[in-house]
Amino acid sequence: MPVTTNGWVEELGAERAALGRASTARRVADVLRTRITEGRLAPGTRLSEEEIGAALGVSRNTLREAFRLLAHERLLVHEFNRGVFVRKLEADDVHDLYAFRRILECGALRHAHATDESARGTAVDAVRRAVEAGESAAAAGNWVDVGTANMAFHQAIALFAQSPRVDEAMRHVLAELRLVFHVMAAPQTFHEPYLNDNRRLLTHVAAGEFEAAAQSLAAYLDAAESQLVTVFA
Amino acid sequence: MPVTTNGWVEELGAERAALGRASTARRVADVLRTRITEGRLAPGTRLSEEEIGAALGVSRNTLREAFRLLAHERLLVHEFNRGVFVRKLEADDVHDLYAFRRILECGALRHAHATDESARGTAVDAVRRAVEAGESAAAAGNWVDVGTANMAFHQAIALFAQSPRVDEAMRHVLAELRLVFHVMAAPQTFHEPYLNDNRRLLTHVAAGEFEAAAQSLAAYLDAAESQLVTVFA
DNA sequence: AATGAGGGATTGTTGAACAATTCGTCAATA
DNA sequence: TATTGACGAATTGTTCAACAATCCCTCATT
Numbered sequence: 001m002p003v004t005t006n007g008w009v010e011e012l013g014a015e016r017a018a019l020g021r022a023s024t025a026r027r028v029a030d031v032l033r034t035r036i037t038e039g040r041l042a043p044g045t046r047l048s049e050e051e052i053g054a055a056l057g058v059s060r061n062t063l064r065e066a067f068r069l070l071a072h073e074r075l076l077v078h079e080f081n082r083g084v085f086v087r088k089l090e091a092d093d094v095h096d097l098y099a100f101r102r103i104l105e106c107g108a109l110r111h112a113h114a115t116d117e118s119a120r121g122t123a124v125d126a127v128r129r130a131v132e133a134g135e136s137a138a139a140a141g142n143w144v145d146v147g148t149a150n151m152a153f154h155q156a157i158a159l160f161a162q163s164p165r166v167d168e169a170m171r172h173v174l175a176e177l178r179l180v181f182h183v184m185a186a187p188q189t190f191h192e193p194y195l196n197d198n199r200r201l202l203t204h205v206a207a208g209e210f211e212a213a214a215q216s217l218a219a220y221l222d223a224a225e226s227q228l229v230t231v232f233a
Numbered sequence: 234m235p236v237t238t239n240g241w242v243e244e245l246g247a248e249r250a251a252l253g254r255a256s257t258a259r260r261v262a263d264v265l266r267t268r269i270t271e272g273r274l275a276p277g278t279r280l281s282e283e284e285i286g287a288a289l290g291v292s293r294n295t296l297r298e299a300f301r302l303l304a305h306e307r308l309l310v311h312e313f314n315r316g317v318f319v320r321k322l323e324a325d326d327v328h329d330l331y332a333f334r335r336i337l338e339c340g341a342l343r344h345a346h347a348t349d350e351s352a353r354g355t356a357v358d359a360v361r362r363a364v365e366a367g368e369s370a371a372a373a374g375n376w377v378d379v380g381t382a383n384m385a386f387h388q389a390i391a392l393f394a395q396s397p398r399v400d401e402a403m404r405h406v407l408a409e410l411r412l413v414f415h416v417m418a419a420p421q422t423f424h425e426p427y428l429n430d431n432r433r434l435l436t437h438v439a440a441g442e443f444e445a446a447a448q449s450l451a452a453y454l455d456a457a458e459s460q461l462v463t464v465f466a
Numbered sequence: 467a468a469t470g471a472g473g474g475a476t477t478g479t480t481g482a483a484c485a486a487t488t489c490g491t492c493a494a495t496a
Numbered sequence: 497t498a499t500t501g502a503c504g505a506a507t508t509g510t511t512c513a514a515c516a517a518t519c520c521c522t523c524a525t526t
Contacts, residue, residue: 049476050475050476060477062511065298082519083477096397096398099344099395099396102344103340107339111336161336164329281507291479291480294479294480294481295478295480313509314487314488
């Protein structure tokens with residue numbers, strides 16, 4: 001065995017993704033994604049291939065590839081021979097998104113008793129960090145950060161499932177929900193009333209009371225959903 | 234109101250998908266998908282753009298688009314500057330797939346008490362049909378049909394969630410799992426021992442005992458997972 | 467008001483071309 | 497012998513230009 005492998009080489013595997021070059025299509029998708037999730041691209045807007053391709057300096061083919069990526073994340077809808085549009089959510093979509101969230105998040109919490117101790121600890125830590133970040137942002141009146149902290153909170157809840165697929169599904173769901181937040185009347189303060197619920201859930205999961213946490217979260221999501229569907233009334 | 238709308242026009246909406254033309258990329262993806270899920274394309278195989286494009290008579294660009302579709306379904310993996318390969322599942326993948334299934338299927342069952350009666354009825358019917366199809370296929374010794382009936386069974390379980398997203402996630406998970414079935418020693422009879430479990434679950438959901446069904450299904454999935462990971466030992 | 471025929475604009479798809487990268491081969495070196 | 501480095505073939509990444517197919521708006525007709 002050569003002397004070069006002293007054990008630290010294996011750790012490099014974790015950094016593989018860092019140096020992974022991104023395709024142009026992926027980078028294009030990134031800039032469009034942030035524009036969409038930040039609400040700077042109104043739902044229903046049609047995205048012209050020629051126009052955007054020229055603006056970003058990429059060919060139509062590459063741009064179409066980026067469109068496919070975002071369509072798969074349901075941030076764009078692709079209508080054959082008509083073009084791609086920024087996703088516009090209906091009341092049914094919100095209902096389904098919350099149904100999915102209930103299954104994912106409550107399922108993660110109910111699985112928590114079976115996750116190994118170290119992973120459970122990191123999940124609890126992530127939840128705690130999100131709660132504290134939300135509270136301090138609210139104290140500073142920074143409502144945008146309150147929103148992102150709330151997103152981080154629910155993403156942290158999903159960690160209890162200890163499943164990459166649950167993680168990804170959760171990420172996609174939250175990105176989709178952003179499309180609704182921006183069409184609300186007062187998106188700035190939407191998340192603020194849930195800070196108390198988040199804190200309460202934190203005490204539950206920190207104490208290992210996962211079933212109670214799951215039931216509390218289910219009611220929580222019901223309330224949020226019914227508050228959200230009023231946008232479409 | 235014009236006399237042309239006698240009510241039957243609304244029913245046409247259901248057939249919209251039938252006449253929906255499919256892009257060539259989607260059709261190419263379809264033919265590749267069946268080849269993969271039927272096990273006629275060994276995991277790890279590299280799919281050459283030029284070769285396959287010539288064989289199917291489509292340009293490289295459209296073929297690449299089809300590759301992206303299948304990569305999103307995790308049936309192919311796309312390595313930058315290296316090409317696309319038929320997905321090869323590891324033991325971790327199987328573990329995660331079953332973790333995801335536990336959350337989806339048990340979550341669907343636990344939601345069943347809240348689904349409206351008509352949807353619950355159709356779900357129970359779908360479960361029953363799958364169970365009976367599996368049993369008659371086993372009686373005829375047709376193991377391939379036993380496998381598809383088992384897939385249909387779990388897809389029917391997902392119906393209790395009454396959520397399109399759960400449906401789609403379930404469909405993707407089952408398609409992925411087919412990649413494992415084909416590398417097993419005896420894939421023909423893998424599903425046969427679960428016929429009794431399916432029948433028992435049917436009696437549970439038919440009687441409205443959803444919590445019992447969920448717990449039974451969890452144990453069921455645990456057993457299947459541990460049986461499946463032995464393939465990688 | 468409903469129908470039908472242009473016509474412009476946009477998407478769907480192709481083919482070719484070039485740049486960038488991977489991978490195998492082989493010689494040079496210690 | 498094992499390692500290094502350079503070379504070259506093959507493949508992918510990306511662009512460009514072109515054409516077919518389709519949508520959608522306009523306008524004339526009835």
